[in-house]
Amino acid sequence: MSNGYNTQETENNFYKIWEQRRYFEIDGNKAIQEEGKNFSIMMPPPNVTGRLHIGHALTFTLQDIITRYKRMDGYKTLWQPGTDHAGIATQNVVEKQLLAEGTTKEEIGREAFLKRAWEWKAESAGIMTEQLRKMGVSPAWERERFTMDAGLQKSVKEAFVHLYNEGLIIRGNYMVNWYTHDGALSDIEVEHEDHDGKFYYMKYPFADGSGHVEVATTRPETYFGDTAVMVHPDDERYKALIGKKIKLPLLDREVAIIADSHVEMDFGTGVVKVTPAHDQNDYEVGKRHDLEFITVFDEKGILNDYAGEFKGLERLEAREIIVKRLDEEGFMIKIEDHKHQVGHCYRCKNIVEPYISKQWFVRKEVADKSIEKTNAGEAKFFPPHWINSYNSWMGDLRDWCISRQLWWGHQIPVFYCDDCEHEFASQEERPESCPNVPLKI
Amino acid sequence: MDKLFQSNDMKDFYPNTLLITGFDILFFWVARMMMMGENFNGELPFNHIYLHALVRDENGDKMSKSKGNVIDPLDMVNKYSADILRFTLAISAAQGRDIRMSTEKLEQNRNFTNKLINAAKYLQMNVETFPDMSGFCVETDLGRYMMSRLNFATKEVRASLDEYKFNDAALVMYKFLWNEFCDWGIELSKADKGSIVELGAIFKEAMKLLHPFMPFITEYLYHQLSGTSLQESDSIMIQKFPFKTKQRKEERKFEIIMDAIVSIRRAKVLVDLANQKIEKAFVKIDGVSDEDRAMMLPFITRLAKVEVLEFTEIKVENAVSDIADFCETFIPTDSIDLSSIISKLQKQDEKLQKEIDKLSNMLSNERFVANAPEDVLAKNRELLADASTKQSKVLEQLHSLQK
Numbered sequence: 124m125s126n127g128y129n130t131q132e133t134e135n136n137f138y139k140i141w142e143q144r145r146y147f148e149i150d151g152n153k154a155i156q157e158e159g160k161n162f163s164i165m166m167p168p169p170n171v172t173g174r175l176h177i178g179h180a181l182t183f184t185l186q187d188i189i190t191r192y193k194r195m196d197g198y199k200t201l202w203q204p205g206t207d208h209a210g211i212a213t214q215n216v217v218e219k220q221l222l223a224e225g226t227t228k229e230e231i232g233r234e235a236f237l238k239r240a241w242e243w244k245a246e247s248a249g250i251m252t253e254q255l256r257k258m259g260v261s262p263a264w265e266r267e268r269f270t271m272d273a274g275l276q277k278s279v280k281e282a283f284v285h286l287y288n289e290g291l292i293i294r295g296n297y298m299v300n301w302y303t304h305d306g307a308l309s310d311i312e313v314e315h316e317d318h319d320g321k322f323y324y325m326k327y328p329f330a331d332g333s334g335h336v337e338v339a340t341t342r343p344e345t346y347f348g349d350t351a352v353m354v355h356p357d358d359e360r361y362k363a364l365i366g367k368k369i370k371l372p373l374l375d376r377e378v379a380i381i382a383d384s385h386v387e388m389d390f391g392t393g394v395v396k397v398t399p400a401h402d403q404n405d406y407e408v409g410k411r412h413d414l415e416f417i418t419v420f421d422e423k424g425i426l427n428d429y430a431g432e433f434k435g436l437e438r439l440e441a442r443e444i445i446v447k448r449l450d451e452e453g454f455m456i457k458i459e460d461h462k463h464q465v466g467h468c469y470r471c472k473n474i475v476e477p478y479i480s481k482q483w484f485v486r487k488e489v490a491d492k493s494i495e496k497t498n499a500g501e502a503k504f505f506p507p508h509w510i511n512s513y514n515s516w517m518g519d520l521r522d523w524c525i526s527r528q529l530w531w532g533h534q535i536p537v538f539y540c541d542d543c544e545h546e547f548a549s550q551e552e553r554p555e556s557c558p559n560v561p562l563k564i
Numbered sequence: 565m566d567k568l569f570q571s572n573d574m575k576d577f578y579p580n581t582l583l584i585t586g587f588d589i590l591f592f593w594v595a596r597m598m599m600m601g602e603n604f605n606g607e608l609p610f611n612h613i614y615l616h617a618l619v620r621d622e623n624g625d626k627m628s629k630s631k632g633n634v635i636d637p638l639d640m641v642n643k644y645s646a647d648i649l650r651f652t653l654a655i656s657a658a659q660g661r662d663i664r665m666s667t668e669k670l671e672q673n674r675n676f677t678n679k680l681i682n683a684a685k686y687l688q689m690n691v692e693t694f695p696d697m698s699g700f701c702v703e704t705d706l707g708r709y710m711m712s713r714l715n716f717a718t719k720e721v722r723a724s725l726d727e728y729k730f731n732d733a734a735l736v737m738y739k740f741l742w743n744e745f746c747d748w749g750i751e752l753s754k755a756d757k758g759s760i761v762e763l764g765a766i767f768k769e770a771m772k773l774l775h776p777f778m779p780f781i782t783e784y785l786y787h788q789l790s791g792t793s794l795q796e797s798d799s800i801m802i803q804k805f806p807f808k809t810k811q812r813k814e815e816r817k818f819e820i821i822m823d824a825i826v827s828i829r830r831a832k833v834l835v836d837l838a839n840q841k842i843e844k845a846f847v848k849i850d851g852v853s854d855e856d857r858a859m860m861l862p863f864i865t866r867l868a869k870v871e872v873l874e875f876t877e878i879k880v881e882n883a884v885s886d887i888a889d890f891c892e893t894f895i896p897t898d899s900i901d902l903s904s905i906i907s908k909l910q911k912q913d914e915k916l917q918k919e920i921d922k923l924s925n926m927l928s929n930e931r932f933v934a935n936a937p938e939d940v941l942a943k944n945r946e947l948l949a950d951a952s953t954k955q956s957k958v959l960e961q962l963h964s965l966q967k
Contacts, residue, residue: 126678126681126682126685127681128677128681128781128784130644130645130647130780131642131645133780133781133784134641134645134646134647134780136794137779137780137783137784137794138780140794140795140799141799141801144799146799146801146802151802152801152802154802155802155803155804161576161577161581162581162582163576163577163578163580163581163582164580164581164582164583164584165580165583167583167585167589167593175637175638176634176636176637177619177627177634177635177636177637177665178586178618178619179637180619180637180640180649180650180653181616181619181653181657181663182584182585182586182616184649184650184653184654185584185614185616185653185654185657185728185730186584187650187776187779188650188654188725188730188776188777189582189584189725189728189776190776191775191776191779191801192725192776192805193581194801194802195772195775195776195801195802195803195804195805196804196805197804197805199576201573201576201577203577254638257638257641257646258637258641258646258649258650259646259647259650259779259780261779261801265567266567266568266569268568274568274569282600282604285604286603291603489599489600489603490595490598490599492602492603493595493598493599493601493602493603493608494599496602496607496608497598497608501607501608502579502598502608502610502611502612502613503611503612503613504612504613504615505612505613505614505615505659505727505728506615506659506660508660509587509590509613509615512590512591513590513591513595516590516591516595517595523596
């Protein structure tokens with residue numbers, strides 16, 4: 124540069140000197156520190172394999188401005204840096220590598236997969252933090268953490284066991300994306316594509332034999348899991364039917380007609396079946412109306428007892444057989460072509476189903492005191508209006524699903540005793556004894 | 565000793581003083597950290613939570629690969645500098661509003677850094693190295709004025725940062741360094757070279773104020789002006805952040821000086837002598853002592869480019885004049901060569917007259933008026949009115965000069 128200031132060279136040299144002299148560490152400003160003045164701020168950890176974008180540049184610049192200001196103003200200053208193991212993103216990268224090599228994580232197994240993931244982490248770690256250094260930021264690098272380092276693995280276990288023992292972590296049903304070969308997929312592993320399917324119009328008779336309603340579905344094989352039939356409360360055609368019972372075709376099971384304003388009156392017949400265990404929307408309806416969740420096929424997609432005479436068939440192969448039987452018995456009114464979005468596995472393109480599975484939750488009561496204290500002014504938002512969003516979100520708080528269907532991440536530290544089947548949480552890697560029956564296992 | 569975690573950490577650093585993050589994850593992990601932190605430590609994890617908005621392009625659109633409007637921060641660091649990128653982000657980060665980024669803004673702040681480098685160069689053309697402010701006494705009038713302005717900037721920067729108003733703090737620095745220090749302070753110092761050493765000390769203080777925003781160039785200029793190098797001495801980053809000093813506010817005299825300079829410059833524009841040296845000018849300022857006048861004189865003379873400046877108690881006749889906030893200024897017409905401006909104005913008058921004649925003839929021609937479309941007629945009437953207004957202004961100016 125003609126003005127004698129070489130930007131690149133100066134910035135690189137200065138940064139190296141600052142870091143070598145440990146200015147960024149908590150005692151870097153020892154000479155000007157004033158008794159009792161402490162300042163701390165945490166770096167929301169960027170993904171370990173990420174690349175710096177303009178949003179990072181903003182957030183880290185603002186953090187650095189305040190940190191440098193406080194450091195010069197005599198505060199003992201901790202800007203805690205770290206990176207995030209980025210479960211889904213990292214697992215995806217490694218899975219794609221395996222795919223390119225013609226193998227899968229299932230083929231090589233959990234242990235080998237994790238080894239690959241750690242290798243990839245080691246290879247790409249440091250790219251993000253090097254990019255951060257280019258911005259001139261001054262966190263206490265000697266204290267850099269990784270969200271899956273030994274210390275944090277220990278903390279996660281400790282926190283889990285503590286909450287578990289207090290009854291604040293529980294197991295419950297949750298709807299996940301299920302692929303009958305591989306199990307659960309995370310949301311980003313599912314691609315939604317247009318699919319040429321069919322709309323099946325079925326006859327659902329009233330239990331008292333006084334007539335029937337028409338119900339349309341794209342997945343007739345799930346009707347064994349229906350636990351309600353639903354209409355819009357303002358729909359004049361069906362108002363009188365609310366509360367009436369339906370006897371499901373070919374089955375000896377009755378469900379009620381319920382009203383819910385989420386029904387689209389002009390879609391299909393305006394009468395919909397509710398299958399809480401096999402559809403995302405119905406899952407929500409099921410929870411709102413306290414309906415039973417009936418799962419009709421197992422993890423491999425094989426129909427179970429609820430499917431009556433079709434038990435043992437694979438659910439997609441069973442579809443035509445079921446439709447044929449319904450038709451023979453006079454329950455099938457018509458079948459129309461129908462284009463709709465269906466979720467597919469991003470790897471193998473097979474159809475992914477919404478499926479109820481057992482997951483781990485932190486109970487919402489955990490938040491009670493933090494909400495109380497925040498509203499008592501113990502934490503202050505800038506700009507202040509965010510307290511309103513915080514409160515409205517916390518008002519709708521539900522139990523928080525903390526388990527993921529991933530291999531790259533913290534493991535749930537829950538164990539089952541071989542002898543007595545007792546379930547317990549432990550901070551130990553491999554607990555030697557069961558707290559219920561203190562025998563060697 | 566464990567480097568990652570020390571025994572005093574919880575006492576010293578929990579709760580965190582501050583969290584800074586994007587508003588989009590308030591629910592996802594800010595709220596989660598609050599419930600977990602409170603649950604395990606019995607205290608919320610943060611005292612203050614600053615939530616910033618999103619970075620968008622200059623039109624307020626979200627940046628995306630498909631739109632091709634992505635600004636890559638690393639490219640910007642290479643093309644401009646980390647300092648420029650940081651300053652641009654900070655000065656755009658108003659609470660609750662999206663941050664709009666553009667290369668124009670980066671260019672503008674590159675000009676700012678060049679301004680700083682040039683200011684330091686000017687200072688060092690006159691004085692080699694500059695003292696630190698602590699223990700140093702600022703004595704010249706100009707030094708005390710700039711110190712007073714630095715005090716104001718210091719107070720504002722601290723107050724803004726304490727409230728996380730990053731844009732306000734950055735703007736205060738920008739205005740102080742560019743408008744007040746460079747545009748005025750440095751120019752005024754040309755009339756009082758004795759003040760330059762003080763200005764250099766003040767500039768070094770300002771580098772400390774600016775350091776959190778632009779850590780690199782402030783380090784460079786701080787050492788440059790101190791005659792030191794980072795390699796051999798402590799960094800600016802562990803110098804004490806400036807405090808407002810106890811010095812009284814001393815600004816009125818320089819407000820008047822700058823007012824008078826601007827006023828004379830305006831008067832010079834009237835006689836087409838902008839930026840040229842003139843022989844003589846008068847300033848009428850009420851309620852200032854002779855002592856003050858004597859102090860003001862060299863600054864006004866030098867910056868307004870006047871050979872002889874005189875104070876006056878009464879209006880000066882036969883002069884071009886200007887009225888400002890604190891004063892009136894006069895350029896006597898006999899002291900300047902008006903022939904060129906007069907002939908220029910006369911030519912303008914002739915040209916306008918021709919145009920007026922042409923348009924009037926056209927508009928008084930009955931056949932033309934009867935046949936021409938309405939919009940053409942309206943257009944010509946408008947042109948005629950314009951030309952007449954212009955001509956009367958030119959004549960008025962001519963009249964005042966020929967008195």
